[in-house]
Amino acid sequence: MKSAPSLPIEKTVGAWLLEAGERLGVPPALARDFARDAVLNLPGMTLQLSPWQTQPMPQWVALGLLRRPNGLPAETWSELLLRANCGVSAMSSCSLAMSETGEGLLVQRLASRPDADGAQLSDELAHLLALGESLVAAATALNAGPGSAGTPACPVPAQAAPTLQSAQAALHQDWHRSLLLSALQRLGVSAPASEQIHTVGVIKANGRSFEVIADGDRCNLLVSTPIETALRTPSQRERCLQANLQLILLTHSAVALAPHGSTLQARWNSTALNGEDFADWLLDFGVLADSFAAPPSPAATAPRNPAWT
Known part of the structure; x- marks a missing residue:
């Protein structure tokens, strides 16, 4: 995973990140940290935003770092991520990758931009967080063994079942x-x-x-x-x-x-x-x-x- 942006966050970008953090409902201190360094540390997942391009229009990338659950074999983790990619790509513009140190990565080129309000960014990040929670839950269920019978092996987005x-x-x-x-x-x-x-x-x-x-x-x-x-x-x-x-x-x-x-x-x-x-x-x-x-x-x-x- 790339390191946090080394240059100071511009005021407009900071306001964009702060509003998104507040809309996500994170504690005020975390929202302020997010506005300062574009990194949001949450239980089970770390979100990092980085500028990807400036032309033809500015675009940012969101990376969600997912740590492999303790005790889950690396071979099971990699297979889960690749199989889950079928559903993740079908449901959204997110896809799954892996860092060089073995963490799962949820990757998304964001549609929202700093020159807009933080509502769209908040929605995109909320979707990433829901996918991340589902992946961690699936991995944890696999790691739990037979006792978790009935738990789906592939993640399902946190949303109501379609009518x-x-x-x-x-x-x-x-x-x-x-x-x-x-x-x-x-x-x-x-x-x-x-x-x-x-x-x-x-x-x-x-x-x-x-x-x-x-x-x-x-x-x-x-x-x-x-x-x-x-x-x-x-x-x-x-x-x-x-x-x-x-x-x-x-x-x-x-x-x-x-x-x-x-x-x-x-x-x-x-x-x-x-x-x-x-x-x-x-x-x-x-x-x-x-x-x-x-x-x-x-x-x-x-x-x-x-x-x-």
């Missing part, structure tokens, strides 16, 4: 249809009828399959594709998690361990973009996924033959 009505609405949303129709046309395939494009589908392009899920936020597409990266041993999993930190920050993607094997996942934000943009991004995402193979698969250079199923 049947909202679940049905999520399965029948259509905001993404015109975007995907345009993307398929750009990829050179005869697109199906609009009503045949459901919330979940698969695009096949350049010999690679991409699972695409339309988010209920009517903005993001969750994309995943298999990669040829072995995650069978603890050292393989730890190296992959450590690499995830740079993947998340530089490419908005992360490696996860799905039931069917290793995958590369990303959330594509459609704001102010169109289907052609998504098609171009998808091909680049496929090139990134191909880079995990050694040697490259011949399918990676096959002619385009995409399809939506």
Whole structure:
């Protein structure tokens, strides 16, 4: 984990952090410390904010440090983090990585900025904290052994269960249809009828399959594709998690361990973009996924033959 910012916190940034800390309900002394050094030490988790870029617009990154519970084997911890990444990436723009010393890292490029009020920052940090608490609870349950029967092995966000009505609405949303129709046309395939494009589908392009899920936020597409990266041993999993930190920050993607094997996942934000943009991004995402193979698969250079199923 990177050290706290060495330069003094600007007044505007300090006010932004202080308001967020107060909205989170932390003790006043902790909120003031947060405003001074951008580090918030909480039981079981430490949050650190750092400036990531200044152009084309300022952006900050939040890192949540999760300590491995005492007694939990390192190999169990790394597997939990990689498996949890499937759900974490699906639910939010957060992803999981690992520090060089073995702590889990929740990583998020923040949407909120210091020139706004602290309400949005507070909401983003509250979500990070809820995810962190769920991960620690899952790890603790695994460490407790058979006595914790009934406790889910994968973390669930701290939120109310969706109603049947909202679940049905999520399965029948259509905001993404015109975007995907345009993307398929750009990829050179005869697109199906609009009503045949459901919330979940698969695009096949350049010999690679991409699972695409339309988010209920009517903005993001969750994309995943298999990669040829072995995650069978603890050292393989730890190296992959450590690499995830740079993947998340530089490419908005992360490696996860799905039931069917290793995958590369990303959330594509459609704001102010169109289907052609998504098609171009998808091909680049496929090139990134191909880079995990050694040697490259011949399918990676096959002619385009995409399809939506």
